[in-house]
Amino acid sequence: MAGNTGAPLVLRLVAASVSVAEKAGAIVRNVFNSGELGVVEKDGKNDLQTQADRSAQECIVQSLSRQFPKVTIIGEEEPTGETVDESHLETRLSEEVLKVVCPQNLQSVKDEDVVVWVDPLDGTKEYTEGFLDHVTVLIGVAVNGKAVAGVINQPYYNYKAGPGATLGRTMWGIVGLGAFGVERLVPPADKRIVTTTRSHSNKLVTESIEAMQPDEVLRVGGAGHKVLLVIEGKAHAYVFATPGCKKWDTxxxxxxxxxxxxxxxDIHGNALQYHRDVKHPNTGGVLATYSDHDWYLSRMPESVKAAVKP
Ligand SMILES: Nc1ncnc2c1ncn2[C@@H]1O[C@H](COP(=O)(O)O)[C@@H](OP(=O)(O)O)[C@H]1O
Ligand SMILES: [Mg+2]
Ligand SMILES: [Mg+2]
Ligand SMILES: [Mg+2]
Incomplete structure (x- = not known):
């Protein structure tokens, strides 16, 4: 089976995730093109699910669990119980990933040490409203509770460039090795740009953003998309001081x-935990930066910190 090459488990997982994230990204585009989004409201308030969330989740979870039957895989969506569409599966390994040397500390990771966190479509609200570049497919690999590797597919990257432009991109990274398919760019030095939620704001979010005294606030969809804005220098910080974001988002x-x-x-400066039995919400909120992380932590109002406990 494709997942059983001689490469270390973490590399094989990332190689499989790169291929399957591309497939899931294509599913996300196909569902949108079909015009039948099949939107349903989940239990939570302001929490949508579409056919693309369901089909992309099935694609990723089924494909990975067939290749890695002993690895714990946790996806955002509940299984539909429908028969698996075999044409939705992708079990090839990305050669680009298999070429790299796995960091020493991750070479002998065992199946039982790993949890894979799957967000088949991040930015669902924005997807249903046509903000297509906010959408990402997220597959994270955690080892002993720490996020060590990740794959992001952005299905509509470049869609504003018009016909002829290649649509979509896949980025991946391993802590201790680096990231590929995305480049770190430096944000403007003469102003402070903060990014936060577009569709899940509340008083705590607003208060904490104000406390950062931003020159500009980018209110956009998707946790994956907002971290990409930080990585690519479009924003200095992603500030989300409320509990709605889940482990598969981050x-x-x-x-x-x-x-x-x-x-x-989290907004207190604590590392996020990703063990298999951890509660799914990031109850302490999210703060992502490339630099000056401690400055943002120090600006966080005490009243917000008291309300957003880890
Ligand atoms: N109050 C809330 N209720 C439910 N989900 C929330 C939420 N706040 C944030 N999220 C989830 O966190 C992710 C990022 O949110 P946002 O785009 O608002 O920044 C989204 O993931 P999904 O789109 O995968 O569900 C969103 O659903
Ligand atoms: Mg969702
Ligand atoms: Mg999400
Ligand atoms: Mg999602």
Whole structure:
């Protein structure tokens, strides 16, 4: 089976995730093109699911669990119980990933040490409203509770460039090795740009953003998309001081940001935990930066910190 080459488990997982994230990204585009989004409201308030979330989740979880049957895989969406569409599966390994040398500390990781966190479509609200470049597919690899590797596919990257432009991109990274398919760019030095939620704001979010005294606030969809804005120098910080974001939203982006030297923590500065039995919400909120992380932590109002406990 493709997952059983001689490469270390973490590399094989990332190689499989790169291929399957591309497939999931294509599913996300196909569903949108079909015009039948099949939107349903989940239990939570302001929490949508579409056919693309369901099909991309099936693609990723089924493909990875067939290749890595002993690895714990946790996806955002509930299984649909429908028969698996075999044409949705992708079990090839990315050769580009298999070529790299796995960092020493990750070479002998065992199946039981790993949890894979899957967000088949991050930015669902924006997807249903046509903000297509906000959408990402996120596959994060955690080892002993720490985010160590991540894959992000952005299915509509370049879609504003018009016909002929290649649509979509896949980025991946391993902490201790670096990131590929995305480049670290430096944000403007003469102003402070903060990015936050577009569709899940509340008083705590607003208060904490104000406390950062930003020159500009980018209110956009998707946790993956916002971390990409930080990585690519479009924003200095992603500030989300409320509990709505889940482990599958942060695991892959955190690993890629860390691989490039940035930081992603809760709003108190604590590392996020990714063990298999951890509660899914990031109850302490999210703060992602490339530099000056401690400055943002120090500006966080005490009243917000008291309300957003880890
Ligand atoms: N109050 C809330 N309720 C439910 N989900 C929330 C939420 N706040 C944030 N999230 C989730 O966190 C992710 C990023 O949110 P946002 O785009 O608003 O910044 C989204 O993931 P999904 O789109 O994968 O569900 C979103 O659903
Ligand atoms: Mg969702
Ligand atoms: Mg998400
Ligand atoms: Mg999602």
């Amino acid at each position: 695991c892959a982006p955190e690993a890629i940001l860390h691989a490039l030297g940035g930081r992603l923590t």
